Amino acid sequence: MTDDPHQNRSEYLLQLEHVSKSYGGLRALSDVSLGIRYAEIHCLVGQNGSGKSTLIKIVSGVEHADSGELRFDNKPLHALHAADSIRRGIQVIYQDPSLFPNLTVAENVVISETLAKRAQHINWRKLHQRAKEVTEKIQLKIDLDAPVRALSFAQQQLVAICRALSNDVRLLIMDEPTTALTRREVEILLDVVRGLQSKGISILFVSHKLNEVFEIAQRFTVLRDSRWIGTYERNELTLPKLVTLMTGQEVATEPFRNPVEGKSALLEVLHLSRANEFEDISFVLREGEVLGLTGLLGSGRTELALALFGLTKPDQGEILIHGRPAQIGSAQAAIRLGLGYVPEDRLRQGLVIGQSIGANIILSTCSQLLNRFGLIDTIRRTREIQKSIKALGIKVSDPDLAIETLSGGNQQKTVIARWLATKPKVLILDSPTVGIDVGAKRSVHQLIHELALAGVGIILITDEIDEALNNCTRVLLMRNGRIIADLDSSQQDEMSVQARLEAA
């Protein structure tokens, strides 16, 4: 622990002193003090519910602290509205960049500045000129006239940064900016962030991807259970120590290995191809095996999963299940054959938003819960739901609550619970730990291990090489729609795998 935020006042751009905030009796922040120095990259870490987002909301003026003091640039910060913080030079970039997809890059970049100036009219020539200046600040080469809709997610993130920069920004808060980005895009983003720092801008970086923040931040502030645990210099910490501080528990880093030699093959894929998506894919998945599948976004890994689950039709090749050729023409057929698929975008594809947690769990097994009149047996329904919730350790006060009330990690477990109810032999998990915190991540991993020990074959699609190496016996690397390597994970390290993935 390096410093006490009460000393050397002039050192800090932003200071929080004894800040507390409750929502209806529930403590969201309790007596938190911290200081962010001028031109430093400061990382805020903590699990979901630790108070990170409340802290961001207070600093950005969206919420007000119940008690405590905020100082910005050695003057008190009394932000009543977001606009007050923006005027002082505080900008937030949200996880979803909330740009206007129908407007051009130029307009998106300049729009908030236009509003801050309370302008009434638009001068398109000046607007363009200004957008050009701002994008050049971060050396972003982009077609200013393209509609934002046509950009990749990573480019949109950069446009959102430009928009923040169009105002006179002193502190840039980035809330989970890298969640939806591929490794290479993250590199670009981190370079941009370092560039901003060299221009004297302080950055408060919030991310679940700890190896990323380790690369970039000088100092870390850890929050746990709405309390300040400590602020640390980069060289005082190691990754496992940071995880321990966040969770309050020691971590087992022993990789999971389930020997599968001699076990029978559940799923065999032979020379599977689909035009423009993947080519000549062959592999075997054995009972109890966790098979990793990794590659950059667009490498064809998700497309392959969709084809295996019958959502798209392969042009060529064969799929064998238990050694017999299988025709998987639809998701229903896939379920009958004992396959399960948890999609990457769980909010849009995996859950029925607006329905209860319980309803989401039994969604794919309704037909097994019918009584002799063909109606759903409510007693068995309740029992089934309780069983799933207990088995997976989903934290829920009432299964009748809407699914949106759950945290990301618990939502993910609910989707998995649904598939487990179909008693699958093969479960395909597409990026199951994206956007969930360390603790939830660990419990999803634990669940995967338990399933594997029970004999389920699992295909784990992931962006994070360390996740693949620590959970899978074998890892398939995909690039441009082909499998370029089949690796034994016990003989690999993260760096070399990353290099192979990105080699042109």
Added chain:
Amino acid sequence: MEIRKLFQRTEFFLALIIVVIGIGFTLLNPRFATLSNLMDLIKSYSFLGILSVGVLVVLLSGGIDISFTAIAQVAEYVSVSWLVAYGGNLGTAFLIACCTGTLLGIFNGLLIHFIRIPPIITTIGTLNLYYGVLYVITQGRLIYQVPEFYRALSGATLPGNFPVLGVLWIGMVILTAWILKYTVLGRSIFALGGSQIGAIRVGFDIFKTRLFVYAFMGFISGFAAVIHTALVQSVIPNSIVGRELDVIAAVVLGGANIMGGSGSLLGTSLGVALLAMLGNGLTLIGMSSYWNNVMVGLVLLVGVTTSAIQRNLQTRRHVTSLHT
């Protein structure tokens, strides 16, 4: 590059279709392509044309208004009744009609913003409310005698026989184009239609924007009501309600996204022009007016399908380029 962009635009296709259909009708009946027929068309479609401008603005903001025909109907009845009772000139007519329309539009906007009912439901409700109240009070009485200046307005032309009603239509298009393109209010309409949450976070006052959009639709409905009286030379309480879907169809045909955020005045005007040509051309080649509905339906389906296919192709191109 620029040429390829031109080919991808809905407006280009619409213009192309208009030319092709125009040539077809002219071959079947040479009267179609005469200047006098063209001027006639502009005059008689100025009413729907002006309404389409208001509908475009509402669609751009991500909303929809079904009630504008009822607003026009009420504005027409109120303004002509006033003129018959107390007298006045054309200026009085526009003033009363536009004020009535704007007030009813503001009422729509308040309901939609504060009660948070989807605008389609709200405006179906107010359509029936406005129209119903009008009928209850007037008992459906027609007004046959309208002041003389309406006839003068309808017959007035610029040199070259260009109808003044057409000038009003063009004027409304230019005014709206200026608002949409060169004012922050206009850009806030696009922003709201593109992403509501984004508009709030960036600091737009979406209440102001939304209120403006529905008030403007009301204003335009009142304005169009005066044109309608000039064209029809009487007030028939059920002559406007029922045409709302024609206008929305023209705007959608013109490339406006029904989900909000994109569309253009050029496209909208071309959409109206296409519907005008179909109606007029079919009559000129001697097909029964019942066919008009069939043709409008077909053109709309073909038009919307084409742009959907185009969009899908573009997305696919984008996805494929990820692999290369």
